[in-house]
Amino acid sequence: MHPASSIIFFTTSAGAGYGLLFLIGLAAPVGLIPDGRWLGFVTLGLALGLAVAGLVSSTFHLGHPERAWRAMSQWRSSWLSREGVAALVTFAPAGLFAIGWVFLEATGGVWGLFGLLAAAGAVVTVGCTAMIYASLKTIRQWHNPFVLPLYLAFALMSGALWLNVLLHFFGAQGLWSDLLALVSPILAWGLKMAYWRDVDGATGASTPETATGLGAIGQVRLLEPPHTDQNYLMREMGFTIARKHAEKLRRIALFLGLGCCVVLAAVALFTSGVISGIAVFLAAVAGSLSILLERWLFFAEATHTVMLYYGARSA
Amino acid sequence: MTSLPKDPPPKRLGLVIDLDTCVGCQACVVNCKEWNTGGYPAPLSDVNPYGKDTVGAWLNRVHGFEAGQGAASQTVHFPKSCLHCQDAACVTVCPTGASYKREEDGIVLVDEERCMGCGLCAWACPYGAREMDPLGDVMKKCTLCIDRIYNENLPQVERQPACVATCPARARHFGDLADPESDVAKLVAERGGMDLMPELGYRPTNKYLPPRPRRRDPADGTPPPALEPAQPEGGFLGWLDNVLSR
Secondary structure (H helix, E strand, C coil): CCCCHHHHHHHHHHHHHHHHHHHHHHHCCCCCCCCCHHHHHHHHHHHHHHHHHHHHHHHCCCCCHHHHHHHHCCCCCCHHHHHHHHHHHHHHHHHHHHHHHHHHCCCCHHHHHHHHHHHHHHHHHHHHHHHHHHCCCCCCCCCCCCHHHHHHHHHHHHHHHHHHHHHHHCCCCCHHHHHHHHHHHHHHHHHHHHHHHHHHHCCCCCCHHHHHCCCCCCCEEEEECCCCCCCHHHHHHCCCCCHHHHHHHHHHHHHHHHHHHHHHHHHHHHCCHHHHHHHHHHHHHHHHHHHHHHHHHHHHCCCCHHHHHHCCCCC | CCCCCCCCCCCCEEEEEECCCCCCCCHHHHHHHHHHCCCCCCCCCEECCCCCCCEECCCEEEEEEEECCHHHCEEEEEEEECCCCCCCHHHHCCCCCCEEECCCCCCEEECCCCCCCCCHHHHHCCCCCCEECCCCCCEECCCCCHHHHCCCCCCHHHCCCHHHHHCCCCCEEEEECCCCCCHHHHHHHHHCCECCCHHHCCCCCCEEECCCCCCCCCCCCCCCCCCCCCCCCCHHHHHHHHHHHC
């Protein structure tokens, strides 16, 4: 599948934003984060800013962005529509939570309830994003039980890394935030490695023989393509990445997202002051880069059944 | 409304494509483009049609496949357009309500005024039946020539899809596949009409008739008798043969 930069930015940025919103929506009401006005302003600002940036970016890949409002209408059947609704609805409790925190410096009581609701909305939104992909039977690397937990785990990881940066900046970090920044990359990349093992070991049920129904005669090969130039289908669904590049990129992503994040999180645990601050910031940068790579590979390595009609042996 | 019809449509209009008789002439491809670039999904645009890097939206394409090995192999021309699936995932994934399946005859259509051009329906279609219009930026697909089959301004005989009307090999048939007494349903029953990628479970309406088994050489392996070389005897042709043989 063609890795469109607008969609990669959308899923990673919105994932980080809603991941951050989830964590502060849970942590602030129970008192793990101090209710200082500026800390609230910056953490909620970053969370909602990342979410909005992602949603705006997603419209860049539309043919008619001015009709995007219509995408709220088909939540009964469409995961993309559900995601749009969930993304917007979540802004309501998040906005009220922000009013309480920033203007009234209150994160408990009813204001805390809004935080919890925002956290729930964030989980639902990221879950819907994952289901857009996981519901497509045409792409076996997406129609996979790991995809939903993966999206949630990577949103949690990027949220945890950036929350820790902000908490360190305000001197409000706790053991819990440092540990979360250590554990969440292990969880996400552990799941990703299991996912890779799963999709690499399997082949799709569809073949050129089932796609053409000619399997009874024998093996099916493309003799002449229906057109001489590329068409929309080939540009959109025919993206292929050389296996050796994919493996190298996977290793780089693991090095950044697992290796660097774990080492830097450990450094932050055992140091203090500026050094731990720099460590958590570098961890957030490395982790975010690794998630961008992960998302690029999620598209680039995915194969679509339509390419069986264009010479692919499997999909 | 992108939920599928609650009750199965009373009619299931679709195509039956005969892979035995299709000669791969591309006439259906051209007539489809010609009709539809002026019809319901108009325009079906092309960018740079006579230059390099041509790209355009077409609703029907003919692939060429070779199946089997060596002397037993067969070349099969393979027309492919929307199969108007009964469980059409392209419809249910649509977030705007642009993509829908008609309750009366099962035809899958795109309301281009509602389409925001996200392309998710094309991702959901296993068969590659949907193509984004490069200039209109909305999704295009086979309409089963809805503006022909119900068009009372056309003579009855012309009320069929453009691809069917134009096929010189009569490899394309149009009708109601829900009616077991229809010509198309009988054809499917008689020739073992099949679904493409049945394992994905979209239950396509269009059916493909498999190529008939090829006539084999005689069972004992003797080659068929060769033709005698032509030997004109006398007359003008004999004289000509002599002159040309010199």
